[in-house]
Amino acid sequence: MNNLLAQSNIHPNIKTINTLIKQEAIQEANALIKSDIEKLKETKKCSVLVHYIFPLGKIHILNNAFNEAAQKGKLLVDFIENNTLDAETLYLANIEYSKLCLDIGELPKAYKHANKAKAYAQQTKNTLYLIESAYYLADYAMKLGQIDVLEKHVRSADSILRKNPNSEFKITARVYNLFGALMYFTSKQDSAFYYFNKALKHIPKLEQNEENSLYLPAAIKGNMSVIKLNQGQPSEAKPLIQSSIQLSKAFLDKTQHHPLENRVKRNLTIAYNNLNGLYFDLGDFEKSDFITKLALDYTKSNFPENSQEYFMAALTHAEVKTQKREFKTALKYLDIANKTLAKIPGDNFQLKAFLYNEYANVYYMMEAFKEALEFRELSNLNYKKSNPNAFDPNKLYNTMNLAIAYSEIGEKDKAIKTAKSTYNYFYKAKGENDYFTNALMLTLAKVYYNLGMYNESEIWSEKSIKLYNEKASKETIDRLYFEEDKAEIYILNAQSKYQRAQKKDSLFLKQLLPLINNAIKALEEKKITITAFNDINALIENNTKVFNFAKKINLELYHITNNTSYLEKTISLHESALYNRIRARLNTNPNISFSGIPSHISKREKEIKQTLTTKKENLDALVTNTNIWHTFLDTLKTHYPKYYKMRYATIEKPFADIYKHLPKNTTVIRYLFIENNLYGFVLSSDGKKTITKLKTNNLDAYITQVSNNDNNVKATSKSLFALYQQLWKPLENNITTEKIIIIPDRGLFNLSIESITPKPITTFDELSTNSLLSKHIISYNYSLLLLAKDQKTIGYNKDFVAFAPEFNADMKQHYSIAITDSLSIDKTYLNLLPQPFSVDLVKEYSRVFNGDYFINENASKTIFKNEANEHKIIHIGTHAESNNITPELSRLIFAKTNENEDNSLYTYEIYNESLNSNLAILTACETGKPTYQSGEGMISLAHAFNYAGSESILTSLWEIDEKSSSEIIKFFYQNIKKGLPKDKALQQAKLSYINKANGRTLHPQYWAGLVLIGDTTPIHLKSSMDMAWYFIIGMLIIIAAYFILKKRNT
Structure with missing residues (x-):
């Protein structure tokens, strides 16, 4: 009855005012509002006046007069409070003003007036008002980052719903939506999705208008998409995000100056953020960068600078820049976020915690550890203030990171106190068997290890291992939660024992091997099921720690015992680590497919993997699902051996197989890092093998200087000679053949070793006689295990096919005209350098080799996929990007004519292509962030081409001048036509180029970067x-x- 009375008190002019606002007749609407308010004040019709509070403020908001909106609205509330004692009217006045405060970014005021409204609602005993006030208080508390307050109010609203099971309130769906948010913030993902879905089911019961049919489902679907992203299910998240964006845009299109307009715009920024999250979790930071910048620009146009939306847009864009390792730009946007946060009313503890945590991450990655620690402390302080009575996951992991940060700089007391007090809290609250308690045991083991307190580190790691073994022996699913950190616990325990040992003889070192093997086994099990980019990176980091220590121990055993099996094990472990990285990254993209694998097999594979990651199943189900998985692997091994071997088979191969397949009169040099020490492993076809520790003084600087276009002969000469002294001279007594296969590691992927010189040079043309190029025929590979393959050259019927988009001005103009949606524009495509020499080259050699060529618009991704297969030579004269940050997103870029055309062929897509050939040529390969995870992009690209059927690839280690690379390829093709082996053909092509070139184009940057990877045998054209x-x-x-x-x- 009270609600009906409230509706009857709405002045008929309110509808007229709303219509005028929609028609953007702002002055007329303002005049009518003023007139009505004056008349209503005279008669003191406060029950009618309450409905003017929001429209009055809205008029000023539309004129960007936010302060005036707050002041005018408050004056009207004060008038009402001074002229009536009616609890219902006072409730409506305060709840309407709280909504206005939300729209102008005054969250503390919004909460204050909603709290007043609740007191009046209790006087009315109106159930709807009670549940409404509880809902708005919960909503504002969430936006203020006060999770404990959110929980208090949303549970109050839920209690009212439970007491009225037969009533359907217009706020019901919203309450369940907020309850889902509470579950999310307390790390109960499945419960959160349940409540969001429950909210969605209540929408059809509501009156169908723009608010209920567009706004509300858009908001809820946006929340559901976040859960799916967090659960590593981007394919399920994407349609939810798309639907949320479509519904939000439809709402804005169908309404004008609706009271919910700002909130819908706010939700649209959240949807953009979720779309960013989708690509972020896949490691596609280029798309994330574009989307977050678009979202930031949108936010600037639609929200005041002191809004949370503006803050979050700047912070999110900074986070993407951090992942791209653009640290200065990241700090710039963090500073923008910081200035914005200072203008947002309220304490905003949680927002400060997020911001300071990201500052800490940036400074830590920049190795500015002092600044990183200061921000880690600030973040931790604000997490405590945000949620003082409990540890949510963000607060917990921040505290653990803080303890580790203290230990890394030797702050012993602070490190131990921070970790131990948190452990004691969880031990008391949850007991020793809780997942978080175990995570804190690992933290304590890390802290003590970093502090050099190896005895304590060993004690805590053994305590964790014991706990895991107890879980593993019991019929309980809790053991699954301990799988996360098992590898790290085992290796930390082994390292602690190693550091404590006074005598490191062979007997002691052998005792460490079972722990190391357990760690490796744990990594093998874990890599099958993880999918999110950050989880993959964490696995690879653990992979590096485990395999480095394993290599270290086996190499020490070799030096002590002279038993070559330990040396072979050291090298085998290095190759295994490389393949583990490749295999782990194949899990990142849920849509990846593989050539020769039917879709129903791929679907079944994904379904079984999903059951292995579900921790809510009982133990019997886990055992059953594990058995099903192993049976499925047997099926793959029998019916799809190539795929099984690439993705799941045991990686290690007997060295006898490698010796047997090594080309005659060829020496293999495998460079490998063990921790920060570089070694050169030399292997000849007669079985002789040696390993030598190499110096690395200024190694990265020398490599950078050589690959840069620096015409300073003296400086380049110094670097080339120094590199020879460090990388070649210590090994040269074991190198007796002309043919060499180089397998680099880390930063050596940025070096063409054939350019280094036995003596200093005075001019660049001396490189034709005074370099490894003049003395050796050098090819490359990325793994020693590839040399154990049977090298059977296939004779294809067709000799040659070429693709060269050129990327000229006309192509880019046609593409720009076709674009209609700013979200779809590919700015990278518009900035690609034209490649006219590549077009001339493919035309000429298509004629010489009697082949086909596709240029400009015809060099599209679709045509490439349809035409490239089954040729002796596939020439890809297009831009290629080797992505070291996310290697599986290395790509080839083809012609693009419209916004919907996908013109990038990514590494993960190449696995599903048939590119059978003797040689694939990619001459314009560009490497982003060459010093970060060096070579990882090239390794992934080469691995994909190898799986797709290419016996070898000719590519570039760095971006090479198009004209010079075209000239070298011309010489190369001439040599191939003469029947020379591919490696010799390239060597002679480079020497021909050096003899012909002059001036700055003689610098190694112009020619040395072209390398042959893989099979070297001649191509019989x-x-x-x-x-x-x-x-x-x-x-x-x-x-x-x-x-x-x-x-x-x-």
Whole structure:
């Protein structure tokens, strides 16, 4: 009854005012509002006046007069409070003003007036008002980052719903939506999704208008998408995000100056953020960068600078810049977020915690540890203030990171106190068997290890291992939660024992091997099921720690015992670590497919993996699902051996297989890092093998100097000679062959080793006689295990096919005209350098080799996929990007004509292509962040091409001048036509180029970066032979015709 009375008190002019606002007749609406308010004040009709509070403020908001909106609205509330004692009217006045405060970014005021409204609602005993006030208080508390306050009010609202099971309130769906948010903030993901879904089911019961049919489902679906992203299910999240964006845009299109307009705009920024989250979790930071910048620009246009939306847009864009390792730019946007946060009313503890945590991350990655620690402390302080009575996951992990940060800089007392007090809290609250308690045991083991307190580190790691073993022996699913950190616990325990040992003889070192093997086994099990980018990175980091220590121990055993099996194990572990990284990254993209694998097999594979990651199943189900998985692997091994071998088979191979398949008269040099020590492993086809520790003084600086376009002969000469002294001279007594296969590691992927010189040079043209290029025929590979493959060259019927988009101005203009949606524009495409020399090259050699070519718009991704397969040479004269940050997103870029056309062929897509060939050529490969995870992008690209059927690839280690690379490829093709092996053909092509070039183009940057990876055998082209035969036959026909005609004439 009270609600009906409230509705009857709405002045008929309110509808007129709303219509005027929609029509943007702001002055007329303002005049009508003023007139009505004056009349209503005279008669003191406060029950009607309450409905003017929001429209009055809205008029000023539309004029960007936010302060005036707050002041005018408050004056009207004060008038009402001074002229009535009616509890219902006072409730409506305060709740309407709280909504206005929300729209102008005054959250503390919004909460204050909603709290007043609740007191009046209690006087009315109106159930709707009670549940409404509880809902708004919960909503504002959430936006203020006060999770404990959110919980208090949302549980109050839920209690009212439970007491009225047969009533359907217009706020019901919203309450369940907030309850879902509470579950999310307390790390109960499944419960959160349940409540969001429950909220969605209540929407059809509501009156169907723009608010209920567009706004509300858009908000809820946006929340559901966050859960799916967090659960590593981007394919399920994406349609939810898209639907949320479509519903929000539809709402804004169908309404004008609706009271919910700002909130919908706010939700649209959240949807953009979720879309960013989708790409962020896949490691696609280029798209994340574009989307977050778009969202930031949108926020600037639609929200005041002192709004949370503006703050979050700047913070999110900074986070993406951090992942791209653009640290200065990241700090710039963090500073913008910081200035914005200072203008937002309220304490904003949680927002400060987020901000300071990201500052800490940036400074830590920049190795500015003092600044990182200061911000880690500030973040931790604000997490405590945000949620003082409990540890949510953010607060817990921040505290653990703070303890580790203290230990890394030797702050012993602070490190131990921070970790131990948190452990004691969880031990008391949850007991020793809780997942978080175990995580804190690992933290304590890390802290003590970093502090050099190895005995304590060993004690805590053994305590954790014991706890895991107890879980593993019991019929409980809790053991699954301990799988997360098992590898790290085992290796930390082994390292602690190693550091404590006074005598490190062979007996002691052998005792560490079971722990190391347990750690490796844990990594093997874990990599099958993880999918999110950050989880993959964490696994790879653990992979590096475990395998580095394993290599270290086996190498020490080799030096002590002279048993070559330990040396072989050291090298084998290094190769295994590389393949583990590749395999782990294949899990990142849920849509990845593989050539030769039917879709129903791929679907079944994903379904079984999903069951292995679900921790809510009982133990019997886990055992059953594990058995099903192993049976499935047996099926793959039998029916799809190539795929099984690439993705799941045991990586290690006997060295006898490697010796057997090594090319004759060839020496292999495998460079490998163990921790920060560089070694050169030399292997010859007669089975002789040696390993030598190499110096790395200024190694990265020398490599950078050589690959840069620096015409300073003296400086380049110094670097080339120094690199020879460090990387080659210590090994040269074991190198007796002309042919060399180089397998680099880390930063050596940025070096073309054939350019280094035994003696200093005075001019660049001396490189033709004074360099490894002049003395050795050098090819490359990325793994020693590839040399154990049977090298059977396949003779394809077609010799040559080429693709060269050129990326000229006309192509870019046509593409720009076709674009209609700013979200779809590909700015990278518009900025690509034209490649005219590549077009000329493919035209010429398509004619020489009697092949086909596709240029400009015809060099599209679709045509490439349809035409490239089954050629001896596939020439890809397009831009390629080697992505070291997210290697599986390395890509080839083809022609693009419209916004919907996908013109990038990513590494993960290449696995599903048939690119059978003797040689694939990618001459314009560019590497982003060459010093970070060096070579990882190239390794992934080469691995994908190898799986797709290419026996070898010719590519570039860095971005090479297009003209010089085209000239070298011309010489290369001429040598291939003569029947030279591919490695010798490239060597001679480079020497021909050096002898022809002059000036700055003699610098190694112009020619040394082109390298051959993989099989080196000659390519037996039939085109040159066929052309000769065609010429001979043609001449015979002409001669015969001449004599026939002559005879007839006679």
